Amino acid sequence: MxxxxxxxxxxxxxxxxxxxxxxxxxxxxSLKDLQQDNxxxxxxxxxxxxxxxxxxRDGAEKLFNQYITAQLALRNDGSVDAEVSAFSDINLAIExxxxxxxxxxxxxxxxxxxxxxxxxxxxxxxxxxxxxxYVALDSDKNTIxxxxxxxxxxxxxxxxxxxxxxxMNRFVGEKVFDNTGNLxxxxxxxxxxxxxxLDKNDHEVDAISGATITGDGVSDMIxxxxxxxxxxxxxxxxxxxxxx
Amino acid sequence: MSAKKSKKPIFLFLAKExxxxxxxxxxxxxxxxxxxxxxxxxxxxxxxxxxxxTVQLKPAVVMTLSVIAVMAASNVIVSLLRNLIPNRIRIIVxxxxxxxxxxxxxxxxRAYAYDVSKQLSIFVGLIITNCIVMGxxxxxxxxxxxWRSFLDGVGNALxxxxxxxxxxxxxxxxxxxKLYGYQVIPEALYEMGYVNNGFMLLSPMALxxxxxxxxxxxxxNRKLIEKN
Numbered sequence: 394m395x396x397x398x399x400x401x402x403x404x405x406x407x408x409x410x411x412x413x414x415x416x417x418x419x420x421x422x423s424l425k426d427l428q429q430d431n432x433x434x435x436x437x438x439x440x441x442x443x444x445x446x447x448x449x450r451d452g453a454e455k456l457f458n459q460y461i462t463a464q465l466a467l468r469n470d471g472s473v474d475a476e477v478s479a480f481s482d483i484n485l486a487i488e489x490x491x492x493x494x495x496x497x498x499x500x501x502x503x504x505x506x507x508x509x510x511x512x513x514x515x516x517x518x519x520x521x522x523x524x525x526x527y528v529a530l531d532s533d534k535n536t537i538x539x540x541x542x543x544x545x546x547x548x549x550x551x552x553x554x555x556x557x558x559x560x561m562n563r564f565v566g567e568k569v570f571d572n573t574g575n576l577x578x579x580x581x582x583x584x585x586x587x588x589x590x591l592d593k594n595d596h597e598v599d600a601i602s603g604a605t606i607t608g609d610g611v612s613d614m615i616x617x618x619x620x621x622x623x624x625x626x627x628x629x630x631x632x633x634x635x636x637x
Numbered sequence: 638m639s640a641k642k643s644k645k646p647i648f649l650f651l652a653k654e655x656x657x658x659x660x661x662x663x664x665x666x667x668x669x670x671x672x673x674x675x676x677x678x679x680x681x682x683x684x685x686x687x688x689x690x691t692v693q694l695k696p697a698v699v700m701t702l703s704v705i706a707v708m709a710a711s712n713v714i715v716s717l718l719r720n721l722i723p724n725r726i727r728i729i730v731x732x733x734x735x736x737x738x739x740x741x742x743x744x745x746x747r748a749y750a751y752d753v754s755k756q757l758s759i760f761v762g763l764i765i766t767n768c769i770v771m772g773x774x775x776x777x778x779x780x781x782x783x784w785r786s787f788l789d790g791v792g793n794a795l796x797x798x799x800x801x802x803x804x805x806x807x808x809x810x811x812x813x814x815k816l817y818g819y820q821v822i823p824e825a826l827y828e829m830g831y832v833n834n835g836f837m838l839l840s841p842m843a844l845x846x847x848x849x850x851x852x853x854x855x856x857x858n859r860k861l862i863e864k865n
Contacts, residue, residue: 402723409730413737420744427748435751450751550692550813550838602835 436480443529443539444503444510462509463502469494471624485516486523498621508532513622515542517614520606522546524555528615530569534626537579540564542611552607563590563598569619571596576623578616581608658784666788670796673860676769677800678851683769687801688843690760694817697805699753700760701798705791706742707764708773711735712790715778722779731774732765739764769797804846812837 395401434450437457441448448456466477477483479499488496501512509532516525526542540561547553554560564579567590571577577596583605585597600608656662676682690696711734715722722730743761746754764770773793778786809815811834814822822831836842855861 396721396723397725402726405721405723406726406729409733413733417737417740417744420741424744424748428744428751431747431751548692549690549696550809603838 439527439541439543440501440503440512442541443512443527444505445539446505460503460505461501462504463500465500465502465625466497467500467622467625468497469621469624471626471628485514485525489516493621496621498618498625500622500625503529510538511622513618515614515618517610517617519544519547519555519610520552520604521548524607524610524614526614528564528619535568535570537564537567537569544607547604547607551601552604554601554604555607555611560598560601566593567598568594568596569615576616576620578612578619580612583608663785663788666785667792667795670789670793671799672796672854672858675796675800675854676772676793677797677847678854679861680772682772683767683797684844684847686760686763686767687797687804687847688840689763691801691805691808691843691846692812692838693809693815694802694805696760697798697801698817700763701794701801703739703742703760703764704767704770704797705794707735707738708770708790708794709787710738710790711770712773712778712786713783714738715774716781716783716786719779719781727779728771728775731771735770735774736765767797769793800847800850803850804843807846808837808842812842 431450434453437453438448438450441453441456441460444460446456446460464479466474466479466483468474474497477497479497479501483497483499485499499514501514503510503512511530511532511534513528513530514525515528516523518524522545524542524544524547526540528540529538530536531538542555542561544553544555547555567579569576569578580597581600582597583600585592585595585599587595587597588599590598670676674680677684677687686700690700711731714734715731718730739761743754773789777789781789806816809817810821814820814827814833822833
């Protein structure tokens with residue numbers, strides 16, 4: 394057969410496309426359940442990590458059901474939408490693109506040794522692509538109990554360091570409201586003169602060198618996401634505990 | 638006599654028709670890319686990914702392993718198809734083979750080794766665009782047998798990975814004072830005033846490190862000294 398003829402070339406290309414497409418489609422669809430299961434369990438693992446419960450992926454589901462007492466889907470005005478499941482129906486990647494009045498804001502409430510923790514999922518933009526995470530507030534709805542961050546494509550060694558424990562631990566104990574009760578969030582700051590993060594009332598954590606834009610993304614993400622939960626917090630608590 | 642005869646031809650057949658799996662020529666396929674014909678330092682291919690992922694050792698190791706797997710597999714496939722591939726669309730065919738291998742590996746990892754796949758996720762694109770992979774398909778697998786192509790793929794991926802790990806070693810050590818994520822430069826040294834060189838974390842230093850390695854290699858390896 395003439396390998397240089399047009400017919401052969403077209404035939405080969407067509408056959409190749411069909412073979413490759415069916416192999417890939419078959420693999421993707423047969424592995425889909427396993428992959429989604431991994432993603433689901435990792436989400437539970439991350440939520441648990443913010444309240445200080447470390448577990449492997451396989452143990453996450455059991456502990457999640459044990460500690461998480463409520464999963465709420467909130468409207469913009471702070472009311473609860475009972476028809477939406479916070480864990481499985483809300484995809485923040487799609488949700489944050491909607492108008493705030495159409496969005497549903499997921500909130501997880503955990504109870505660990507009689508303390509309530511409020512876990513808020515985060516999502517924003519880093520330098521290259523999306524960043525996301527979870528932040529847990531103590532029962533005063535002001536002090537951060539723990540934070541977990543992850544990213545899609547930040548630079549290894551720079552922006553990608555936001556997933557490291559030493560960075561995430563800096564948020565613990567910081568307050569998201571200032572003395573007058575305004576939401577200020579936590580700024581990832583290059584100029585806070587507090588590299589060891591000993592000052593827990595400055596609403597700032599020390600930034601990562603070479604990761605300015607990722608750090609700014611983290612600050613913006615925290616402030617933007619938390620602001621949508623104010624109506625709910627105002628409804629459920631008469632007074633917000635301010636700094637002493 | 639007849640028993641002897643029936644034994645001999647088998648050996649003769651093996652010795653005459655087929656060369657041993659690791660003959661001198663085949664060993665050279667594995668060994669050359671490590672030094673004399675290194676894809677990064679001699680052919681200066683695959684520099685783009687060498688800049689991007691050598692900030693730390695761990696991603697460099699993961700990348701090395703995945704490039705070995707992808708290069709070996711795609712070299713074998715293209716070598717098997719080398720008499721069927723139409724000449725005019727051979728580059729497209731090579732691209733499709735490499736891309737589908739990478740996607741397959743990624744899908745399987747995501748299902749069975751989720752943590753590895755998270756490590757790998759950002760590199761998937763980098764593997765497909767790695768010029769070494771396409772270069773070896775075009776230059777070698779299209780014209781050589783399956784086993785030789787396999788060795789060539791593994792050899793070149795090793796040569797690439799070796800440089801990647803070497804560069805990552807220096808960048809992580811001087812840039813963050815760590816190796817493979819573990820602190821190696823003692824705290825006492827920092828207290829005496831030592832600081833990590835933040836410049837090492839940025840891409841230009843990878844280029845300079847590669848340049849220094851090329852300098853060292855050319856000074857040491859006589860075969861690489863250019864005569865003019």
